[in-house]
Amino acid sequence: MEEELMWAEKYRPKRLDDIIDQDDVIRALKSFAKEKNVPHMLFAGPAGVGKTATAIAFARELYGENWRENTLELNASDERGIDTVRETIKERFARTLPVGDVPFKLIILDESDAMTADAQTALRRVMEIFARNVRFILTCNYSNKIIEPIQSRTVVFRFNPLPKDKAIERLKFIAKNEGVNVSEDGYEAIWDVSAGDMRKAINTLQSAAALSNIVNSDIVYKVVGMTRPKEVRELLNLALQGKFSDARDKLYELMYNYGLSGNDIVSQIHREIFRLNTDESIKIKILKTLGDYEYRLMEGANEEIQLSSLLAQIVLIGYESKTPQRER
Amino acid sequence: MFNPQLKYGLPWTIKHRPKTVEEIVGNNESKQAFLIWLKPWIEGRQSKQKVVMLYGPPGIGKTLLVEVAAEQYGFDLIEMNAGDLANAESVKRIAGFASRNEGILSFTRTGETSSKRLILFDEIDSIEGPKAQDIINTMLEIIDNSRYPIVLIANDAWNPTISLLRSKCQLIEFKRLGIRDVLYYLKKICAEENLLCQDQALHIIAERNNGDMRGSILDLQLAASMSINKTITPALANVASSRDRIYDIFTVLRKIFYARTALSARDALNETAQDPEMLLAWISSNLPYIYTDPKDLAAAYEALSLADIFKNASEQKRYWRLLSYYLELISAGVVLSVKSKPAKSTYNYPKSLRIASQLKEKRALKQKLLETLSKKLHASTTKVNNEYLPYIAIIVSKPENLKSLSSWLRLDDKTLSFIEEYSKSIQKNLNEK
Numbered sequence: 094m095e096e097e098l099m100w101a102e103k104y105r106p107k108r109l110d111d112i113i114d115q116d117d118v119i120r121a122l123k124s125f126a127k128e129k130n131v132p133h134m135l136f137a138g139p140a141g142v143g144k145t146a147t148a149i150a151f152a153r154e155l156y157g158e159n160w161r162e163n164t165l166e167l168n169a170s171d172e173r174g175i176d177t178v179r180e181t182i183k184e185r186f187a188r189t190l191p192v193g194d195v196p197f198k199l200i201i202l203d204e205s206d207a208m209t210a211d212a213q214t215a216l217r218r219v220m221e222i223f224a225r226n227v228r229f230i231l232t233c234n235y236s237n238k239i240i241e242p243i244q245s246r247t248v249v250f251r252f253n254p255l256p257k258d259k260a261i262e263r264l265k266f267i268a269k270n271e272g273v274n275v276s277e278d279g280y281e282a283i284w285d286v287s288a289g290d291m292r293k294a295i296n297t298l299q300s301a302a303a304l305s306n307i308v309n310s311d312i313v314y315k316v317v318g319m320t321r322p323k324e325v326r327e328l329l330n331l332a333l334q335g336k337f338s339d340a341r342d343k344l345y346e347l348m349y350n351y352g353l354s355g356n357d358i359v360s361q362i363h364r365e366i367f368r369l370n371t372d373e374s375i376k377i378k379i380l381k382t383l384g385d386y387e388y389r390l391m392e393g394a395n396e397e398i399q400l401s402s403l404l405a406q407i408v409l410i411g412y413e414s415k416t417p418q419r420e421r
Numbered sequence: 422m423f424n425p426q427l428k429y430g431l432p433w434t435i436k437h438r439p440k441t442v443e444e445i446v447g448n449n450e451s452k453q454a455f456l457i458w459l460k461p462w463i464e465g466r467q468s469k470q471k472v473v474m475l476y477g478p479p480g481i482g483k484t485l486l487v488e489v490a491a492e493q494y495g496f497d498l499i500e501m502n503a504g505d506l507a508n509a510e511s512v513k514r515i516a517g518f519a520s521r522n523e524g525i526l527s528f529t530r531t532g533e534t535s536s537k538r539l540i541l542f543d544e545i546d547s548i549e550g551p552k553a554q555d556i557i558n559t560m561l562e563i564i565d566n567s568r569y570p571i572v573l574i575a576n577d578a579w580n581p582t583i584s585l586l587r588s589k590c591q592l593i594e595f596k597r598l599g600i601r602d603v604l605y606y607l608k609k610i611c612a613e614e615n616l617l618c619q620d621q622a623l624h625i626i627a628e629r630n631n632g633d634m635r636g637s638i639l640d641l642q643l644a645a646s647m648s649i650n651k652t653i654t655p656a657l658a659n660v661a662s663s664r665d666r667i668y669d670i671f672t673v674l675r676k677i678f679y680a681r682t683a684l685s686a687r688d689a690l691n692e693t694a695q696d697p698e699m700l701l702a703w704i705s706s707n708l709p710y711i712y713t714d715p716k717d718l719a720a721a722y723e724a725l726s727l728a729d730i731f732k733n734a735s736e737q738k739r740y741w742r743l744l745s746y747y748l749e750l751i752s753a754g755v756v757l758s759v760k761s762k763p764a765k766s767t768y769n770y771p772k773s774l775r776i777a778s779q780l781k782e783k784r785a786l787k788q789k790l791l792e793t794l795s796k797k798l799h800a801s802t803t804k805v806n807n808e809y810l811p812y813i814a815i816i817v818s819k820p821e822n823l824k825s826l827s828s829w830l831r832l833d834d835k836t837l838s839f840i841e842e843y844s845k846s847i848q849k850n851l852n853e854k
Contacts, residue, residue: 140808168802296809348773
């Protein structure tokens with residue numbers, strides 16, 4: 094058995110019984126597995142609550158040791174369009190018979206809300222075509238981003254964010270197992286920054302443990318600071334100071350060096366707006382512009398153009414707040 | 422104030438233009454023949470052989486020779502190119518007066534008339550269409566009546582349209598420059614610009630341009646504008662000289678930014694063979710240097726932003742009519758949305774393209790790493806990039822973790838050093854706070 098470096102993976106629940114705090118979901122899944130009667134399913138819920146882990150644990154429960162042969166994991170956001178999904182399913186998966194006594198195979202399609210409505214419509218056809226020998230588990234953050242016809246063909250399970258006590262209990266178990274010394278305020282801080290997202294909580298714990306033998310709140314917040322590129326705040330400040338070219342250089346750095354997508358950058362700017370040290374009316378102006386440009390990012394093709402334009406609009410907001418407006 | 426942008430503003434064909442006939446490289450015999458033809462006129466005498474035709478491929482210094490010789494020997498040069506040769510009236514107006522020694526002060530370069538004049542008809546093989554015969558007749562008339570020497574320049578002397586003119590001339594052929602001549606001059610420019618040039622890079626530029634000095638110099642300038650530390654590598658040379666002529670981009674940008682009407686801005690875009698995406702990158706990249714007023718910059722970008730949306734919609738919905746709004750907005754939309762005049766032209770190679778190409782190898786490494794991790798962590802590459810990689814970078818700052826990452830993922834040395842570097846940059850990020 095190879096050694097897992099990442100604790101989030103190492104301590105990922107392997108069996109349905111290990112899943113924390115999703116009791117109703119687990120009860121239903123166990124009965125599906127027992128009866129070998131499985132509908133298409135949609136797992137909806139926030140990040141890091143165990144949707145994918147539950148899907149894999151379910152596969153284990155259903156197929157036993159043959160689970161790998163009978164399960165195909167796909168990521169909607171990585172597959173280039175529904176055609177690849179269809180071809181992959183057709184060529185590599187649905188052609189061969191399931192191994193063992195379950196008469197169908199299982200496809201776990203992660204982040205299915207990353208698919209466009211058109212792709213989802215095509216997916217619905219794929220689900221129908223292979224209905225006899227394949228079952229789907231779709232995971233998503235928001236079920237309302239999944240088109241109605243798919244929702245109506247699936248049993249929808251909602252996953253709740255983990256409650257604080259359960260989350261900290263799990264973190265304590267991991268810390269003990271890994272021999273890490275965590276102070277109470279350290280746990281509080283991890284909860285504060287992760288808010289029920291176990292992946293984030295465990296990653297933060299492991300990062301903090303790599304930096305210091307004793308994990309306290311200082312170390313935890315240090316980790317948070319390191320994972321959030323400071324470029325976003327700098328970019329915003331430079332733009333408000335009217336330094337467009339410098340702000341745009343930061344933008345290039347975020348895009349090409351950190352590999353952030355346009356949406357990542359907009360959502361990080363969004364977070365920073367409220368921490369800005371500026372007039373409240375400016376914050377609202379930026380907020381309106383930001384919303385406008387998040388929408389344009391969806392509609393446009395060239396993220397660099399849209400984000401550069403966003404910066405130019407923020408520069409203008411900063412400029413107009415400093416110069417008295419004669420028109421008024 | 423010194424503006425580093427400015428040094429790229431002037432095309433190097435002008436900045437590094439030879440000042441004397443001797444400095445012009447290549448075609449030595451042809452140059453000699455031209456000077457011998459010009460000699461009596463230099464000495465203020467008349468000569469029977471009034472007209473000479475210089476012909477040969479573009480970019481090898483024909484026009485340059487005439488211009489430099491005129492300056493060097495004190496001639497007023499009356500110069501007409503394709504645009505002026507478009508109709509007989511303008512030919513008559515300009516050259517007609519000049520050849521008869523009437524008041525033509527406004528047509529001379531220096532503003533003073535000297536007794537010596539040289540008349541140049543450039544690009545005469547561009548004369549075509551229904552008016553061609555008229556124009557040629559006018560030129561023949563001027564040749565017969567002129568008291569001054571006349572130079573004709575053509576790429577193809579054997580073009581039938583100009584056969585009547587040819588019969589009146591002494592012909593001097595100019596050939597493509599040898600690679601050695603081109604290299605010699607490129608090196609000279611590199612020295613004057615303090616550029617570090619690898620010989621192989623200059624070879625690539627010279628060879629791609631096949632004896633065209635003008636093209637070579639402009640490609641060298643493009644490569645220089647793309648280079649970071651004043652070093653021109655073969656890779657840069659390749660990029661620069663494989664591109665459609667850069668002076669075309671400069672010309673198109675200038676036409677767009679100085680357009681006064683929507684039509685002329687749009688036409689500037691239509692006339693070129695440049696890829697609109699490429700032009701968009703150039704326009705966007707150079708906007709902040711051209712419009713410094715925040716209102717104008719915001720308005721210009723607003724046009725680009727909308728253009729991008731129309732373009733995407735036209736492709737998504739296969740409704741191609743929307744594409745014309747895209748083209749019109751990135752040209753006319755930008756220029757006519759602003760109130761101020763464009764700042765003096767300082768067009769640079771798009772920085773984002775430069776950065777993207779520099780980081781190409783790094784990005785490929787990162788992508789491979791993300792894909793490996795994606796399988797191990799049951800998450801998409803985007804998720805791995807956003808929700809794992811920053812933490813992994815911190816976790817591997819502990820040396821034993823780096824080792825176990827390496828054996829866990831069976832990483833090669835390149836990927837390993839990539840992640841090490843990434844880890845260091847994240848820690849630096851912290852220390853700067």
